[in-house]
Amino acid sequence: MDNISLLVIVTSISLFISLFLAFFLFSIKTKQKTSNALFAIFLILTAIDVSGPLLSLVVQKPSNLGMLRNTFAFLQIPVFYLYVLSVCYSDFKLKPKYLVHLLPFLIGNVILLPRFYSVNEVSKINFLQNRQSIFELQFNHILFHTQIVVYLIAVFMLLRKTKKLYLENYAGANINSYQWLFQFTTALTILYLIALVKNIFKFSEYEYISEGINSGLLIFQLFITCWYLLKALNNPGLFRNIDSKLKLxxxxxxxxxxxxxxxxxxxxxxxxxxxxxxxxxxxxxxxxxxxxxxxxxxxxxxxxxxxxxxxxxxxxxxxxxxxxxxxxxxxxxxxxxxxxxxxxxxxxxxxxxxxxxxxxxxxxxxxxxxxxxxxxxxxxxxxx
Missing domain, CATH: 1.10.10.60 (Homeodomain-like)
Incomplete structure (x- = not known):
C-alpha cells in the first residue's frame, strides 16, 4: 500500500511539473517557438507515459485507449531528437519528411490490431495476462528499445558535430549550452537504460522487481524535469543556433x-x-x-x-x-x-x-x- 501511495504522489508531482513547464514553453514569447513547442510536446508525451499509476486507480479494465497511451512512448525520443535539431540549427523548420519518425509508433499499433484493438474485453485481459509469451508485446518492447539506442546515438553525433561547428565559426560563451545539452541527453540515456532493465524484469519471472524499479524511475524522471525547469527559467536565452549550411x-x-x-x-x-x-x-x-x-x-x-x-x-x-x-x-x-x-x-x-x-x-x-x-x-x- 505504501509503495502504491508513493507511486501516486510522485506521479502526481511529475505530471504537474511536466504540464506546467509545457504550458510555460507554449505561452512564452520568444524567437525559439519551434524549439519550445517541440520540448513542450516531449514533456506532454512524458506526462502521458508516467500517468499509468494514476489511471490505474480510475480505470481497472484494459482498453484500446489505455494501450494507445502506452504506445505514445514511441513518440518521445523522435520528438526529443527533433528538439535537439531545432536547438542546434537556426534555420530548422518542420518538414513533411520528418513524418518518417512516426513509423515505429505506427508499426507498434498496427501489429496490435488483430489480437488486441479488434477483440473483446475478455480477450484483451487474456492478452495482457500472458504478456510474457505474447509476440506483439515482446516485439514492441524490442522495437522501442532499439529505437531509443538509434536515436540517442544520432543525438550524441549531432551534438558532437554542432559543437565542433560552433568552435570553428563562433567565439561566444554559448559553448557551455552545448555541454549542458550533452549532460541532459546523458541523463536521459541513463533514464532509458533503467527503463530497459525494468522491462527485462517485467518479461521475466521476477516481475515484482520491475515494480520496485518503476518507483525509482519516476523519481529520477521527476528530478530531470525539475532540472530542466530550473535551467530554462534561469537561462531563457540558453542556446545560440548555428546555420545548418555551415560545413566542418x-x-x-x-x-x-x-x-x-x-x-x-x-x-x-x-x-x-x-x-x-x-x-x-x-x-x-x-x-x-x-x-x-x-x-x-x-x-x-x-x-x-x-x-x-x-x-x-x-x-x-x-x-x-x-x-x-x-x-x-x-x-x-x-x-x-x-x-x-x-x-x-x-x-x-x-x-x-x-x-x-x-x-x-x-x-x-x-x-x-x-x-x-x-x-x-x-x-x-x-x-x-
Whole structure:
C-alpha cells in the first residue's frame, strides 16, 4: 500500500511539473517557438507515459485507449531528437519528411490490431495476462528499445558535430549550452537504460522487481524535469543556433580535390594571415562577445571558407580558441596595468569579450597555465 501511495504522489508531482513547464514553453514569447513547442510536446508525451499509476486507480479494465497511451512512448525520443535539431540549427523548420519518425509508433499499433484493438474485453485481459509469451508485446518492447539506442546515438553525433561547428565559426560563451545539452541527453540515456532493465524484469519471472524499479524511475524522471525547469527559467536565452549550411573544415578540405592548388597558395595564406592579425590587433573585434567568423569575413573582405581553412586547418586552432587567445592577451595587459589594479576579475572578463566567468577562467588557464586571480597575485608579488 505504501509503495502504491508513493507511486501516486510522485506521479502526481511529475505530471504537474511536466504540464506546467509545457504550458510555460507554449505561452512564452520568444524567437525559439519551434524549439519550445517541440520540448513542450516531449514533456506532454512524458506526462502521458508516467500517468499509468494514476489511471490505474480510475480505470481497472484494459482498453484500446489505455494501450494507445502506452504506445505514445514511441513518440518521445523522435520528438526529443527533433528538439535537439531545432536547438542546434537556426534555420530548422518542420518538414513533411520528418513524418518518417512516426513509423515505429505506427508499426507498434498496427501489429496490435488483430489480437488486441479488434477483440473483446475478455480477450484483451487474456492478452495482457500472458504478456510474457505474447509476440506483439515482446516485439514492441524490442522495437522501442532499439529505437531509443538509434536515436540517442544520432543525438550524441549531432551534438558532437554542432559543437565542433560552433568552435570553428563562433567565439561566444554559448559553448557551455552545448555541454549542458550533452549532460541532459546523458541523463536521459541513463533514464532509458533503467527503463530497459525494468522491462527485462517485467518479461521475466521476477516481475515484482520491475515494480520496485518503476518507483525509482519516476523519481529520477521527476528530478530531470525539475532540472530542466530550473535551467530554462534561469537561462531563457540558453542556446545560440548555428546555420545548418555551415560545413566542418575537414569536410571542406575533402571537397577540395585539387590539393596541389591548396599547397601552392602559401604566399597568399601568409598575406591573409598577416591581414587577419593586423585587423585583430588594430580593431579589436574580439571585444564583441558574439563575434563570428562571418563577421570578420565581411569586414576584411576574405571569403568565410578561406578564412575558416586558414584558422581551423592551417593554424590548427579552432576559431573559438583563436579569438579567445586575443581576449586573454588583452586581459593580461589590463592585469599588468598598475592604474587598473582595483578593476575586478569580473569587470575584466566582460571588458575583453567574455560573458561567462567559467569560460574566462578556463581559457585563461589554458593560455597562461594559471587562473586570472593567481596571475594577478604573481604580478603583485613580483612588484614587491
Amino acid at each position: 573544415v575537414s569536410d571542406i578540405i575533402l571537397e577540395d580535390k585539387d590539393s596541389e592548388s591548396l599547397a601552392g597558395n602559401e604566399k597568399k595564406q601568409e598575406d591573409t594571415l598577416l591581414k587577419l592579425k593586423q585587423f585583430m590587433i588594430a580593431e579589436k573585434p574580439f571585444l564583441n562577445p558574439s563575434l563570428t567568423i562571418q563577421d570578420i569575413s565581411n569586414t576584411i573582405q576574405i571569403p568565410t571558407r578561406e578564412l575558416s581553412i586558414l584558422i581551423n586547418h592551417e593554424l590548427d586552432q579552432h576559431f573559438y580558441d583563436f579569438v579567445n587567445s586575443y581576449r586573454i592577451e588583452h586581459a593580461m595587459e589590463i592585469l599588468k596595468d598598475n592604474t587598473k589594479s582595483k578593476v575586478t576579475i569580473l569587470e575584466i572578463l566582460y571588458e575583453v569579450g567574455f560573458n561567462s566567468k567559467s569560460s574566462f577562467n578556463t581559457a585563461f588557464k589554458k593560455h597562461t597555465g594559471s587562473t586570472p586571480t593567481d596571475y594577478r597575485k604573481i604580478l603583485y608579488n613580483n612588484v614587491l
